Amino acid sequence: MKKVFTSESITEGHPDKVCDRIADSVLDAILAVDPDARVACECAATSQYLLVMGEITTTAEIDVEKIAREKIRQIGYTDDKLGFSADGCKIEVRLNKQSRDIALGVDNSLECKEDSCNVADKIGAGDQGMMFGYACRETEELMPLTLMLSHKLCKRLEEVRKSGALPYLRPDGKGQVSVEYVNGVARRISAVVLSSQHDESVSTEQLRKDLKKFVVEEVLPKELLDENTLYYINPTGRFEIGGPAGDSGLTGRKIIVDTYGGRCPHGGGSFSGKDPTKVDRSATYMARYVCKNLVAAGLAEEVMLEVAYAIGVAHPVSVFVDSHGTGKLSDERLAEIVKEEFDLRPFSIIKKLDLRRPIYEATSVYGHFGKEDLPWEKTDMAEKLREKYLRA
Numbered sequence: 512m513k514k515v516f517t518s519e520s521i522t523e524g525h526p527d528k529v530c531d532r533i534a535d536s537v538l539d540a541i542l543a544v545d546p547d548a549r550v551a552c553e554c555a556a557t558s559q560y561l562l563v564m565g566e567i568t569t570t571a572e573i574d575v576e577k578i579a580r581e582k583i584r585q586i587g588y589t590d591d592k593l594g595f596s597a598d599g600c601k602i603e604v605r606l607n608k609q610s611r612d613i614a615l616g617v618d619n620s621l622e623c624k625e626d627s628c629n630v631a632d633k634i635g636a637g638d639q640g641m642m643f644g645y646a647c648r649e650t651e652e653l654m655p656l657t658l659m660l661s662h663k664l665c666k667r668l669e670e671v672r673k674s675g676a677l678p679y680l681r682p683d684g685k686g687q688v689s690v691e692y693v694n695g696v697a698r699r700i701s702a703v704v705l706s707s708q709h710d711e712s713v714s715t716e717q718l719r720k721d722l723k724k725f726v727v728e729e730v731l732p733k734e735l736l737d738e739n740t741l742y743y744i745n746p747t748g749r750f751e752i753g754g755p756a757g758d759s760g761l762t763g764r765k766i767i768v769d770t771y772g773g774r775c776p777h778g779g780g781s782f783s784g785k786d787p788t789k790v791d792r793s794a795t796y797m798a799r800y801v802c803k804n805l806v807a808a809g810l811a812e813e814v815m816l817e818v819a820y821a822i823g824v825a826h827p828v829s830v831f832v833d834s835h836g837t838g839k840l841s842d843e844r845l846a847e848i849v850k851e852e853f854d855l856r857p858f859s860i861i862k863k864l865d866l867r868r869p870i871y872e873a874t875s876v877y878g879h880f881g882k883e884d885l886p887w888e889k890t891d892m893a894e895k896l897r898e899k900y901l902r903a
Contacts, residue, residue, distance in 0.1 A: 661686050
């Protein structure tokens with residue numbers, strides 16, 4: 512059976528990613544001083560304007576505007592001619608404290624109201640919702656191939672811009688890779704889409720030639736490219752107006768890029784700017800950790816996990832596993848193993864993954880998963896699972 516699947520990625524200069532990075536940088540600055548802070552920070556950006564908004568309860572005193580300007584500058588928006596710049600944009604900060612109603616359920620879970628409370632039950636979920644995790648054998652990161660290739664395209668695009676190799680490039684950009692599968696195995700890349708903001712000095716012909724040579728051919732596996740691979744490089748032609756001046760940006764609008772490139776469902780909650788009591792962030796990280804360890808243990812070649820919560824309740828209301836027919840055990844048994852071996856209560860997730868730390872800016876671009884140095888990417892449970900459930 513033949514099918515084609517596609518994933519996309521975006522550069523750090525994409526307007527939505529500008530907002531994600533600033534939100535997570537504010538979060539990190541607060542957690543560095545106050546690990547118990549409650550943070551829900553969001554940003555919106557347009558031409559020479561940035562709004563930083565949300566609900567934050569903390570003892571930390573930080574300069575939000577200074578952080579925002581620093582991150583805009585690091586990304587590369589330093590010239591007023593781009594229509595959005597670190598020194599030229601107006602920044603408004605509109606931050607309130609977290610709602611007392613939400614805090615009631617987070618600070619004192621339903622379990623602690625009804626029963627004698629142990630410490631792991633103390634924190635209730637910060638919201639209702641369903642969170643998904645995923646892992647597969649397609650890449651060494653146990654991530655979908657299409658997404659990892661798209662991330663590599665955009666990372667390389669950023670590298671040749673920042674190094675000066677292609678000095679006419681500007682911060683905004685997007686990449687997309689389509690892979691043809693035959694009986695579930697990647698056979699070839701059928702299409703590559705790559706768009707980069709640029710200045711007026713370069714011709715469309717030169718830009719397309721350069722991006723194919725210095726970006727596409729540098730990072731995509733040659734064995735997956737053939738004479739029939741289609742290349743769409745800046746397909747509209749000119750892309751001089753970009754970033755927040757070309758399209759407004761908003762925190763949390765690229766959640767599929769942030770996760771698995773469309774290979775598994777998404778509950779809808781975004782991550783950036785949120786402290787780990789928000790389960791749409793922390794429980795999604797834990798779900799990835801669970802799935803990666805199940806696959807690394809050999810219990811399945813591919814696993815999707817759904818965990819659902821009720822606001823103010825510590826224990827999840829449901830746990831669902833789908834191994835897409837690749838499990839060495841039944842999906843029902845895999846779900847039982849997840850509940851037996853992994854504590855999915857918010858307090859336990861935060862403790863297990865050590866989430867009350869300033870580690871989040873690194874997640875704000877090129878995905879929250881597939882990066883070795885993040886705690887939810889560890890496979891420290893794999894050997895135990897293998898020994899207990901495969902070799903027993």
